[in-house]
Amino acid sequence: MNPLETLRTSISAILSRKMRSGLTMLGILIGVAAVMLTVGLGQGAQQTVASEINSLGSNLLVVTPGSSTSSSGVRGGFGSATTLTLSDANLLADQNNCPDISAVAPIMSSSQSVTSATSNWTTSLVGTTPGWLPVRARTVTSGRFFTSQESSDGATVAVIGSTTASELFTGSPVGQSVTVNGTTFTIIGELNTAGSSIAGNQDDTLLIPISTFAERIASSAQVGSISSIYLEASGQSTLSAAYQEAEQALDTAHGTTADAADFSIASQASLVQTATSTSRTLTVLLGGIAAISLLVGGIGVMNIMLVSVTERIREIGLRKALGATPAVILRQFLTEASLLGLIGGALGVIVGVIGARLLPGLISQPVSVSPVATVGALLVSLLIGIIAGVYPASRAARLAPIDALRME
């Protein structure tokens, strides 16, 4: 019996029990579509996170203080120490020391209540230098950014994010004034709109010169130290050189070695990795649950094939009486089970692709469909069909023709 004839027999067997075959395929369909959508959702989320981090600026390095150890021996996490200072930032900005670092932005920040003439709003107050603009790849849409002079002189000027501006003012914020912690600042510029990212709403911020922050805002514990330094390498190719220059310069300044540094430097790539590893774990978890539903679908195929063998016991007997060998019967039932798996899988892929199109509109999360995952899902559903078919098919093949024929 040639393969074509086997296929023909299997298809007609599937078609002769449309309802049941359909329900069996539904199990595989749901499993495949669930795996595709959860994995696609996870991958979409990872891509979003990666692109958001990349949007923070290009060729970015972030220096954060190391961990602190309190007098009682309790060690804090990274960033808890107060080992980074403004002079570190100046050191890194020095082109002689660090020729591959093109811009430096030291950051001091805290959450502060900001008051305007008519309103008040709690926002992220950031003390920095003019290097912040290029490092974060931002621009000023109206007014101007503060100058290096203002930055070091402790001028009471501020640049405002668009969200903060709309919360505090009705018209243009430039020229207006706000009060923070008893100090009145004049708004000299408004930032472009950057949208939200994992770093929070990038438009809900108020930037002031770092020296002003240190003098008027910083708490006593914060004085003299800064929370992080953003560095921009001069190019993609000089990123690792910039990394090493920064590390060396700070080690020299702090008198530490690379093994016992009191600071840490993270590149954008490592940030992306850290941020996506969480969503990857989640994807694996959800994908695992979806895979279980696929497994349940496979058990459904096996179940229905067993019922089918029992139901068609007379037919099997007759086919054997007419000359079907055990191998032919085995092939016929295996083909039938594989077809159930494969067709269910193919329908699942179609539902998955349609779902990947529709879902982003409903949950505002991107869903990516990779061709590899699609082909993989098809192969897995075929494999599940085959595995689920082996036992029922071998039972059918082993039936003695006479026992099968005698059944009423």
Place this chain on the structure above:
Amino acid sequence: MTLTQGGDPRVIDGLDPEPIVDLDEIRKTYSAGSVAVEALRGVSLRVDVGEYLAITGPSGSGKSTLMHIIGCLDVPTSGTYLLSGQDVSTMTERELAHVRNRRIGFVFQQFNLLASLTALRNVELPLVYAGVPAADRARRALQALDALGLGDRVDHRPGQLSGGQQQRVSVARALVNDPDLILADEPTGNLDSVATRDVLALFDELHASGHTIVLITHEHDVAARSGRQVSVRDGLLVHGEGIDDLTLAAGVRG
């Protein structure tokens, strides 16, 4: 193929022809739990080429078991069975399938046609398992149906045919692979008297054209159409035609 077939090519002048079926001391024991049931207790039987043999016997006598063994649907516990000179008692399931496909044409009481297939596809089945190419298959199946007067019913499914027509389709299926032996198990058991006459006439015709037929029945008048009758009683063979109704009735068990 046609129903009018010449003399059997295996019959060589002056030599005793080899029997189609040669059973020697066939025993069959079934074990039902701890109890062993002896269905056949030493049956020896010859069926010659071109013969029309009827096997009768009450239910429970072992005639069904005997028919299954002759049809290679079951294997004997002991004894030898030569089918056209070939020992089938030691064959594997695969070899037996081949024998059933090429050497034996089955006609069943229940017709055993596949309801989802057309008459033509049903008749094609043995050819499918024999590996005959599709075009050749359709041609031969059509010829077989034509010869049985069902040329205009080839696309009908079994449900659209009368009992007599269904049995004709199953006879066409039995003949399509040109078997050595036609084995009919109560072929008229599910037919009305008109269809019974029709099918029996068909068997007469097949016999006349040289086919070897073994027919299992419990009906006297059906058995009477055959050339020779044997009867099975309690797993043993009783030869001869003189099987009277009294013993037959006495042998019937629940």
